[in-house]
Amino acid sequence: MDLGKLGEFGLIDTIKATQKVPDGFTGIGDDCAIIPRGDGLDTLVTTDLLIEDKHFILKEISPYQLGWKSAMVNLSDIAAMGGKPIASFLSVGLPKGLDSDWTDAFMKGYNNASGDCPLLGGDTTSADKLCINVGVLGECSHGKALLRSGAKVGDAIYVTGPLGDSGAGLQIILQGLERDETALKLIERHYMPKARIEEGLQLSDIQGVHSAMDISDGVASDLLHILEASGVGAKVGVLPTSPEMESCCARYGWDAQKMAASAGEDYELLFTADPEVSIPFPVYRIGSIVEGSGIEWASHASYQGFKHF
Amino acid sequence: MDLGKLGEFGLIDTIKATQKVPDGFTGIGDDCAIIPRGDGLDTLVTTDLLIEDKHFILKEISPYQLGWKSAMVNLSDIAAMGGKPIASFLSVGLPKGLDSDWTDAFMKGYNNASGDCPLLGGDTTSADKLCINVGVLGECSHGKALLRSGAKVGDAIYVTGPLGDSGAGLQIILQGLERDETALKLIERHYMPKARIEEGLQLSDIQGVHSAMDISDGVASDLLHILEASGVGAKVGVLPTSPEMESCCARYGWDAQKMAASAGEDYELLFTADPEVSIPFPVYRIGSIVEGSGIEWASHASYQGFKHF
Numbered sequence: 378m379d380l381g382k383l384g385e386f387g388l389i390d391t392i393k394a395t396q397k398v399p400d401g402f403t404g405i406g407d408d409c410a411i412i413p414r415g416d417g418l419d420t421l422v423t424t425d426l427l428i429e430d431k432h433f434i435l436k437e438i439s440p441y442q443l444g445w446k447s448a449m450v451n452l453s454d455i456a457a458m459g460g461k462p463i464a465s466f467l468s469v470g471l472p473k474g475l476d477s478d479w480t481d482a483f484m485k486g487y488n489n490a491s492g493d494c495p496l497l498g499g500d501t502t503s504a505d506k507l508c509i510n511v512g513v514l515g516e517c518s519h520g521k522a523l524l525r526s527g528a529k530v531g532d533a534i535y536v537t538g539p540l541g542d543s544g545a546g547l548q549i550i551l552q553g554l555e556r557d558e559t560a561l562k563l564i565e566r567h568y569m570p571k572a573r574i575e576e577g578l579q580l581s582d583i584q585g586v587h588s589a590m591d592i593s594d595g596v597a598s599d600l601l602h603i604l605e606a607s608g609v610g611a612k613v614g615v616l617p618t619s620p621e622m623e624s625c626c627a628r629y630g631w632d633a634q635k636m637a638a639s640a641g642e643d644y645e646l647l648f649t650a651d652p653e654v655s656i657p658f659p660v661y662r663i664g665s666i667v668e669g670s671g672i673e674w675a676s677h678a679s680y681q682g683f684k685h686f
Numbered sequence: 687m688d689l690g691k692l693g694e695f696g697l698i699d700t701i702k703a704t705q706k707v708p709d710g711f712t713g714i715g716d717d718c719a720i721i722p723r724g725d726g727l728d729t730l731v732t733t734d735l736l737i738e739d740k741h742f743i744l745k746e747i748s749p750y751q752l753g754w755k756s757a758m759v760n761l762s763d764i765a766a767m768g769g770k771p772i773a774s775f776l777s778v779g780l781p782k783g784l785d786s787d788w789t790d791a792f793m794k795g796y797n798n799a800s801g802d803c804p805l806l807g808g809d810t811t812s813a814d815k816l817c818i819n820v821g822v823l824g825e826c827s828h829g830k831a832l833l834r835s836g837a838k839v840g841d842a843i844y845v846t847g848p849l850g851d852s853g854a855g856l857q858i859i860l861q862g863l864e865r866d867e868t869a870l871k872l873i874e875r876h877y878m879p880k881a882r883i884e885e886g887l888q889l890s891d892i893q894g895v896h897s898a899m900d901i902s903d904g905v906a907s908d909l910l911h912i913l914e915a916s917g918v919g920a921k922v923g924v925l926p927t928s929p930e931m932e933s934c935c936a937r938y939g940w941d942a943q944k945m946a947a948s949a950g951e952d953y954e955l956l957f958t959a960d961p962e963v964s965i966p967f968p969v970y971r972i973g974s975i976v977e978g979s980g981i982e983w984a985s986h987a988s989y990q991g992f993k994h995f
Contacts, residue, residue, distance in 0.1 A: 410806035416724030497719035
């Protein structure tokens with residue numbers, strides 16, 4: 378079958394079906410794999426592949442920004458499980474034309490994004506187009522990882538920040554639009570996301586937080602993973618947006634709610650919790666978990682997340 | 687600086703210098719990173735990036751073979767530490783033109799190579815050229831991993847099998863030479879290496895085995911890593927070769943010893959041990975660890991391993 382027809386998630390399901398996952402392990406299907414150990418902790422593992430012209434345009438992004446983002450999108454997966462990052466691994470295929478100034482700046486961004494999480498290994502090779510694979514190992518208390526599969530009917534659905542900034546920033550880059558102060562802020566949000574590690578750690582300690590993931594493909598796609606894994610549906614209202622993103626959408630006639638739902642790469646946390654539970658940091662409630670399946674949008678619109686194939 | 691001048695190992699050294707590795711952890715510079723835990727075990731981590739036209743020619747290698755090799759070259763790094771593979775992670779960038787028959791065959795090879803080691807996660811995306819990143823997690827008893835840095839003056843240097851088969855197989859492929867029975871065996875050795883996991887596990891239990899790594903770039907390059915990490919030198923005699931490889935070298939006028947030293951991708955284990963210690967499986971002694979630095983070849987030749995940039 379053509380892979381375009383099968384789709385990314387069809388391919389992943391096919392691969393998943395060939396695996397025999399040991400008892401107590403969590404394999405393909407959440408933000409991280411979970412490997413239990415004998416010391417009361419679980420090891421979390423995530424990995425992401427970024428390819429030139431698919432995930433970034435080499436001439437548009439600075440090496441510092443690319444290094445930052447490569448680390449951060451993986452750290453965000455550890456955050457989504459409520460884990461603490463322990464170590465990272467970096468593989469790079471480097472095209473001709475990049476020099477050691479470029480790799481130095483890339484590593485500066487990578488290291489600054491990584492904070493206390495050390496780079497412990499990787500691989501380097503030549504390539505025609507730049508490709509970057511990062512893997513991050515994290516840890517959490519045994520059985521305390523925040524899964525996609527725990528959402529319960531009646532849960533409130535929250536996000537940790539406004540959505541669509543990254544998508545608006547990407548459009549400004551792709552369409553070569555004016556880079557005023559507002560535009561630069563949105564571009565910054567696209568190139569330099571911040572993983573919600575501290576928030577994830579706090580959520581994993583709160584009884585009544587039932588499910589979580591990070592927003593990489595857009596709520597319209599990502600929330601479906603929580604719903605499918607949990608066997609529930611959702612009603613979603615207005616999504617939170619920033620003033621910068623709203624003013625940019627107004628200027629160019631873009632649909633701000635659609636962009637907030639569909640564009641992805643915000644790397645905010647999307648989680649569900651008992652609505653009575655108080656969350657110790659600012660969050661936006663975007664809806665409720667209901668019986669059934671799929672998302673019912675209050676706006677009567679129908680949004681789709683980012684498609685990789 | 688131009689990365690060709692800096693070289694793969696220069697680049698890795700530059701990156702390594704920017705990292706603060708926590709006490710008790712082993713970072714960049716061995717076959718695997720080592721992360722200590724609280725349960726008497728260490729976690730081992732390795733990762734390898736394979737890129738179309740750099741590491742393989744898509745039209746020449748079957749998807750089954752490519753899947754097999756992608757897993758095996760990483761499992762070999764776990765073997766080189768004396769570890770047990772626990773889980774693998776696979777990222778693939780898939781070009782147009784590959785269909786689900788191709789990915790099914792790839793996964794069959796990957797899974798058969800992996801044996802009991804489950805694939806627990808990864809990433810899939812589109813790409814112009816096929817690129818594959820595999821990461822493998824392993825485990826070993828705390829402090830028992832076989833390092834590159836333990837070689838002692840007086841040690842015997844061993845390899846677990848004949849060398850150069852893979853290199854000869856690659857030349858047959860690249861030069862489009864006749865594929866008689868002998869050639870097909872060598873090609874098989876190139877495309878379907880076997881990680882020496884059982885041997886590695888046994889070596890890690892033997893007192894007097896002082897250092898180990900796997901042969902990916904050729905003894906001429908790989909042994910230097912052991913020597914540099916251990917602050918010693920080596921005298922190396924005749925390298926073991928298979929009858930198939932010898933007959934192929936005779937036919938085409940290739941230098942069999944040079945190919946055995948330099949071609950790499952044999953994925954045999956290279957290790958040093960007290961010469962009095964008995965090794966419970968067949969090995970070939972290729973030389974001795976001496977004071978000083980670098981390799982003195984008995985043949986008075988000077989060999990070089992594979993260069994990635």
